[in-house]
Amino acid sequence: MDKFIINGGKRLTGTVNISGAKNAAVAIIPATILADGPCILYNVPEINDVSIDLRILTEMGAEVKIINKNTIRIDAAHIRDMVVPYEMARSMRASYYFLSTMLNRFGRARVSMPGGCDLGDRPIDQHLKCFKALGADYTIEHGIVDIKADKLIGTQIYFDRVTVGATINAILAACKAEGLTILENAAKEPHIVDLANFLNSMGADIMGAGTDVIKIRGVNKLHGTEYTVIPDQIEAGTYMIAAAATKGNVIINNIIPKHLEPITSKLRKIGVVIEEHDDYLRVIGQERYEKTTVKTMPHPGFPTDMQPQLTALLTMAKGTSIVTESMFDNRFRYVDELRRMGADISVDGKVAIIEGVEHLTGAPVKASDLRAGAALIIAGLSTEGITEIEDIYHIERGYEDMEIKLQNLGADIVKRVFTDGMRKAL
Ligand code: EPZ
Numbered sequence: 096m097d098k099f100i101i102n103g104g105k106r107l108t109g110t111v112n113i114s115g116a117k118n119a120a121v122a123i124i125p126a127t128i129l130a131d132g133p134c135i136l137y138n139v140p141e142i143n144d145v146s147i148d149l150r151i152l153t154e155m156g157a158e159v160k161i162i163n164k165n166t167i168r169i170d171a172a173h174i175r176d177m178v179v180p181y182e183m184a185r186s187m188r189a190s191y192y193f194l195s196t197m198l199n200r201f202g203r204a205r206v207s208m209p210g211g212c213d214l215g216d217r218p219i220d221q222h223l224k225c226f227k228a229l230g231a232d233y234t235i236e237h238g239i240v241d242i243k244a245d246k247l248i249g250t251q252i253y254f255d256r257v258t259v260g261a262t263i264n265a266i267l268a269a270c271k272a273e274g275l276t277i278l279e280n281a282a283k284e285p286h287i288v289d290l291a292n293f294l295n296s297m298g299a300d301i302m303g304a305g306t307d308v309i310k311i312r313g314v315n316k317l318h319g320t321e322y323t324v325i326p327d328q329i330e331a332g333t334y335m336i337a338a339a340a341t342k343g344n345v346i347i348n349n350i351i352p353k354h355l356e357p358i359t360s361k362l363r364k365i366g367v368v369i370e371e372h373d374d375y376l377r378v379i380g381q382e383r384y385e386k387t388t389v390k391t392m393p394h395p396g397f398p399t400d401m402q403p404q405l406t407a408l409l410t411m412a413k414g415t416s417i418v419t420e421s422m423f424d425n426r427f428r429y430v431d432e433l434r435r436m437g438a439d440i441s442v443d444g445k446v447a448i449i450e451g452v453e454h455l456t457g458a459p460v461k462a463s464d465l466r467a468g469a470a471l472i473i474a475g476l477s478t479e480g481i482t483e484i485e486d487i488y489h490i491e492r493g494y495e496d497m498e499i500k501l502q503n504l505g506a507d508i509v510k511r512v513f514t515d516g517m518r519k520a521l
Contacts, residue, residue, distance in 0.1 A: 096485070096486075096513040097487050097488065097510060097511060097512050097513055098483050098484060098485050098487060098510070098511045098513075099472065099475075099483070099484040099487050099490075099498060099508055099509070099510055099511075100481065100482075100483050100484075100508070100509050100510075100511055101457070101472065101475035101476060101481070101482045101483075101484070101506070101507065101508045102457075102480070102481055102507040102508075103341075103457060103475045103476050103477060103478040103479060103480060103481075103482060103507075104341075104477075104478060104479040104480070105341065105476070105505055105506055105507055106341050106342055106343045106344070106380070106505065107337055107338050107341045107343035107344075107345050107380075107476070107501070107504040107505055107506060108343055108344050108345060108504060108505055109345060109346070109503060109504045109505065110345070110346040110348050110375075111334050111345060111346070111347060111348065111500050111503070111504055112348045112349050112500075113326045113327055113330050113331045113334070113347060113348065113349045113350050114138070114140040114141075114142075114165070114326070114327055114330060114495040114496075115137075115138035115139050115140040115165065115323075115324035115325070115326065115327060116140070116285070116286055116289065116324055116325050116326060116327035116328065116329075116330075117140055117142055117144060117145070117327055117329075117330075117492075117493045118189075118259070118284070118286040118327075118329075119285070119286035119289040119290065119324050119325055119327075120136075120139050120140055120144075120145050120148075120324050121144050121145065121148055121187065121189035121192065122189065122192055122263045122267075122286060122289075122290045123136060123289070123290055123293045123322070123324060124136070124139075124145065124148040124149065124152065124167075124169070125148065125151075125152075125189075125192040125193050125196045125267070126192070126196060126267055126290065126293060126294060126297075127152070127157075127169040127171050128152070128155075128157075128171045128174065128193075128196040128197065128199075128200050129196055129199055129200065129267070129270065129271060129294075129297070129317045130171065130297050130317050130318060130319045130320065131172060131316055131317065131318060131319070132170070132172065132318050132319030133158075133168055133169065133170035133172075133319045134168070134169050134170075134297075134319050134320055134321070134322065135162070135166065135167070135168045135169075135320075135321040135322075136166065136167045136168075136169065136321075136322055136323075136324060137165065137166050137321070137322070137323040137324065138165055138323045138324045138325075138326070139165050139166065139167050139324055140165070140324075140327065140330075140493075140495045141164050141165060141495050141496070142491065142492060142493055142494065142495050143186075143488070143491050143492045143493075144186075144187045144189060144492050144493060147183055147186060147187055147190070148187075148189070149167070149169075150183060151179055151183050151190070151193060152169060152171065152174070154177065154183075155171070155174040155175060155176075155177055156173055156174045156175050157169055157170060157171040157173075157174050158170040158171075158173075170319075174200070176197065176200075176201040176203060177205075178205040178206070178207075178239060179193050179197075179205070179206040179207060180207060181207040181208075181238055183207075184206055184207035184208070184209055184210060185207065185209075185210035186210050186211075186492070187209065187210060187211050187492065188209045188210065188211025188212070188217070188260065189209070189211070189260075190206060190207070190209050190210070191206060191209045191219060191222060191240075191260060191264065192260075192263060192264060192267060193206050194206050194222065194226070194240060194242055194264060195226070195263075195264040195265070195267035195268040196267050198226065198231060198242050198243075198244060198247070198268060199247065199267065199268060199270070199271050199272075202243065202244055202245060203241075203242065203243045203244075204240075204241075204242045205239050205240070205241045205242075206239070206240050207238050207239055207240070208235070208238050208239075208240060212464035212465055212466075212489070213425075213428070213463065213464060214423035214424070214425060214426045214464065215423050215424025215425030215426070216424050217423075219240070219260075219261075220255075221254055221255060221256065221258045221261035222258075222260065222261045222264045222265075223240075224252070224255075224261075225252055225261055225264060225265040225268060226242050226244075226264075226268060228250050228252050229244070229247045229248060229249070229250060229252075229265075229268050229269060229272055229276070230244050230245075230246060230247050230248045230250075230272075231243060231244035231247065231268075232244070246272075246273060247268060247269070247271070247272035247273065247313070248272055248273050248274060249269060249272045249273060249274030249275045249276040249311070249312075249313055250276055250277075251276075251277045251279070252265060252276065252277070252278050252279070253279045253280055254278070254279070254280040254281060254282075255280075256280075257280060257281070257282050257307075257393040258282060259282040259284050259286070259287065259393075262278060262281045262282040262287055262309070263282075263286075263287060263290055265278050265281075266278070266287070266290060266291060266294070266301060266304070266309065266311060267290075267294075269311040269313060270294050270299045270300075270301060270311055270313065270314065270317070271299075271313050271314060271315070271316075271317065272311075272313040273313050274312070274313055275310065275311070275312050275313075276310070276311040276312075276313070277308065277309070277310050277311075278308065278309040278310075278311070279307065279308050280307055281303075281306070281307050281308065281309045282393055282394070283305050283306060283307060283393065283394045283395065284393070284394040285305075285325055285328060285351070285354045285394065286325070287304050287305065287309075288304045288305040289324065289325045290304070291304030291305075291309070292304075292322075293320070293322045294317065296320040296321075296322055297317040297318055297319070297320045298314055298316065298317050298318050299311070299314055299317060300312040300313075300314055325351060325354070326349050326350050326351055326354075328350070328351070328354040328355050328358070328398075329398065329400045329401060329466075329493075330493075330494060330495075331347050331350045331354075331355055331358075331376075332355060332358040332398070332401045332404065333401070333404050333466075333469045333473070333494070334347055334378075334500070334504075335347055335355075335358065335359075335362060335367075335369070335376065335378045336362070336401075336404045336405060336407070336408050336473055337472070337473050337476055337501070337504075338378040338379075338380055338504075339362060339367040339378060339380045339381075339384070339408060340380070340407065340408050340411070340473050340474075340476060340477035341380060341476050341477055341506075342380035342381065342382060343378070343379075343380045343504070343505075344377070344378070344379050344380065345377070345378050345504060346375050346376070346377050347375060347376045347377075347378060348374070348375040349374060349375070350374060350375060350376060351374070352371050352372075352373075352374075352376065355376070356395060357394070357395055357396060357397045357398060358397070358398070358401055359371065359376070361387065361389060361397055361405065362378075364385070364387055365384040365385045365386070365387050365408075365409075365412060366381050366383075366384045366385050367379075367380065367381065367384065368380075368381065383411065383412065383413055384408065384409070384411070384412040384413070385412060385413060385414070386409070386412050386413055386414035386415055386416040386449075386451060387409065387412070387416050388416065388417040388418075388419075389402075389405060389416075389417075389418050389419070390418075390419040390421055391418075391419070391420050391421050391422050391426075392421060392422075393422070399420060399421075399422035399423060399426065400466050401466070402418060402420055402426060402466070403426070403429050403466045403467050403469065403470035404466060404469050404470050404473055405418070406418050406429075406430070406433070406440070406447060406449060406470060407433060407438075407470040407471070407473040407474045407477075408473065408477075409449045409451065410433055410436075410438035410439070410440065410449055410451065410452060410455060410474070411451060411452060411453070411454060411455065411477065412449075412451040413451050414450075414451055415448060415449065415450055415451070416448075416449040416451065417446060417447070417448055417449070418446070418447045418449065419445055419446050419447075420445045420446075420447075421445065424445070427442045427447055428463040428464070428467060429462075429463055429464075429467030429468075429470050429471065430442050430447060432460040432461060432462075432463070432467070432471055433455075433460075433470070433471070433474055435458040435459070435460055436455040436456055436457070436458045436460065436474050436475075436478060436482070437452060437454075437455045437456045437458075438452065438455060438474075439451075439452055454477075454478060454479070455474055455477065455478040456478060456479070456480055457475060457478050457479070457480030457481045457482040458482060458483075459482075459483045459485070460474075460475075460482065460483070460484055460485070461484070461485040461486050462484055462485065462486045462487060462489045462490055463486075463489070464489050465489050465490060465492050465493045465494075467489070468484065468486070468487060468489045468490035469490060469494065471484050472484065472490070472497070472501075472508075475508075476501070476506055476508070487510070498510045
């Protein structure tokens with residue numbers, strides 16, 4: 096029920112520091128179950144998905160110590176097997192990484208079917224295919240995925256489609272399996288490389304992460320480690336587009352330019368000026384942008400997690416843009432909300448046709464998922480007048496201190512928190 100209230104039309108200027116990558120952190124945190132000693136993780140984003148992960152570990156009996164805002168010490172040496180309950184698993188997709196890690200640790204895993212952003216059909220058949228190929232059996236009853244294996248044995252697995260989650264679950268299951276596992280048609284996202292680097296720092300033997308063939312030689316034990324999570328390329332891309340949409344001039348600090356290449360090249364193509372440096376970018380917004388066509392693809396293609404944010408920018412570009420969402424069945428639910436703000440968009444299945452308008456107008460809108468919420472913030476920031484965004488819990492799942500970071504860039508945005516009493520009064 097909490098809201099963001101934006102009084103838009105202000106140019107963003109200054110520097111924003113990018114936090115650790117959500118989709119790396121939510122894979123690395125469950126992976127600490129595999130260590131026989133404590134792990135210290137740096138640059139962990141303070142977001143709700145991470146909090147849920149830490150709650151699950153604590154429920155299992157892990158010792159979780161918040162050393163500071165973004166540094167966490169996890170000792171999972173004395174955890175016990177348990178069912179990861181629906182109320183914990185339903186709000187995020189990454190809860191399914193406890194399947195592979197608990198299966199590895201206990202020979203059994205029971206996790207409720209995952210939740211996460213409502214982007215259309217999101218089956219887990221490729222995950223289950225990996226577990227079965229490695230020697231496990233599973234049932235799905237009463238909403239619980241129950242997987243068992245006396246032993247996990249390395250094998251060759253070809254993914255029927257490129258999937259980040261199943262690639263990660265396969266790596267987590269295979270890293271202590273007996274023998275060699277070869278993953279083919281694997282996803283290549285930066286957070287997969289980050290997970291592999293984390294596991295290798297614990298003594299794993301994983302090669303080829305970041306390519307479509309990943310070789311994993313199982314090891315008997317993994318030790319504790321200290322590790323720094325990579326910066327979040329999607330958070331960075333979101334602020335790049337916010338700077339562009341407000342004709343601002345913003346330094347995006349603490350990034351890895353290579354991870355941003357598909358985003359940077361697309362924004363430059365429509366006319367955004369971007370200066371690239373070792374670990375920061377400067378984004379200089381322009382009066383108006385060119386139309387474009389874009390199709391979301393697995394990395395290193397244009398990321399689906401940046402599709403809503405780019406679409407919000409293109410609603411004010413010159414001419415007709417076409418956005419094709421090839422990764423998910425229904426990732427245009429936010430378009431109705433942009434229409435409330437005056438956007439001229441028609442959607443036919445996986446394709447959105449955007450007729451650029453001079454400007455949008457502020458309106459009351461509702462976030463339907465994490466990146467849709469980010470797109471509505473971008474639209475509100477770029478637009479004179481008041482935009483109220485409801486259901487901002489979606490946004491707070493994956494963006495650390497977003498309203499504070501935007502305020503520091505000169506945005507007029509406040510978070511209105513509704514107490515229970517206020518909620519009852521409404
Ligand atoms: C991860 O989701 C991310 N989430 C998503 O980010 C991201 O959009 C997605 O990867 C693609 O990059 C996390 O990392 C926690 P997939 P995931 O498996 O793993 C289908 C965000 O905003 N599929 O790569 O669920 C699936 O339905 C979130 O941060 C199967 O058919 O994505 C989808 O259409 C949103 N069978 C496509 O593959 C399977 O077994 C890609 O899914 C698995 C997936």
